[in-house]
Amino acid sequence: MPRRPSSPHRSLWRSGSNARLERLATARGRGRHGYNEKMVETPTDTPHTGVPELDGEHVMQIRLLLALEKALEGANRTVALELISRLDKFTESHFESEQTLMRLYGYRGTEEHEREHARLLEELRRLTKRVASEDTKALPSAAAAIRSWVNNHMQTFDRAFGAFVRELTQGPIG
Numbered sequence: 001m002p003r004r005p006s007s008p009h010r011s012l013w014r015s016g017s018n019a020r021l022e023r024l025a026t027a028r029g030r031g032r033h034g035y036n037e038k039m040v041e042t043p044t045d046t047p048h049t050g051v052p053e054l055d056g057e058h059v060m061q062i063r064l065l066l067a068l069e070k071a072l073e074g075a076n077r078t079v080a081l082e083l084i085s086r087l088d089k090f091t092e093s094h095f096e097s098e099q100t101l102m103r104l105y106g107y108r109g110t111e112e113h114e115r116e117h118a119r120l121l122e123e124l125r126r127l128t129k130r131v132a133s134e135d136t137k138a139l140p141s142a143a144a145a146i147r148s149w150v151n152n153h154m155q156t157f158d159r160a161f162g163a164f165v166r167e168l169t170q171g172p173i174g
């Protein structure tokens with residue numbers, strides 16, 4: 001009888017390879033300014049991939065981006081720099097997890113997806129430099145543009161990969 005492939009990503013997530021990412025996601029970064037991404041409402045419109053581990057990380061990514069926008073709107077450069085630094089580390093770890101999974105499953109769209117990740121990280125780093133040196137009031141729209149790009153990435157690249165994983169691991173047994 002044909003057997004459904006197991007879900008190696010589940011054990012990958014539990015194995016500790018993502019321990020660093022979990023620490024970043026649960027960091028108590030409230031700091032002396034009493035402000036962090038936990039004070040941002042959980043976004044309800046984050047695109048779903050159907051892979052719970054990815055979806056949880058995507059919500060955290062969007063929350064960090066929303067918190068960054070709020071810090072920039074409030075012209076709080078110190079908080080904005082702290083948030084963008086955490087966002088950068090979190091995003092890098094999340095992309096590494098996704099890329100590990102894509103390679104693990106032999107996903108055909110891996111290279112194109114990785115190039116998109118690299119472009120997004122580059123854009124985040126460009127924004128970090130601007131947050132450090134420019135008038136913060138000019139930057140909320142730049143952060144919003146990145147959030148829109150990330151959202152679109154989840155809607156297209158990540159959803160396509162999610163569908164591939166679901167078909168492979170949860171599809172009907174033939």
Ligand SMILES: [Fe+2]
Pocket residue numbers: 054058094098154158
């Ligand atoms: Fe993602």
Ligand SMILES: [Fe+2]
Pocket residue numbers: 098113117153157158
């Ligand atoms: Fe992705």
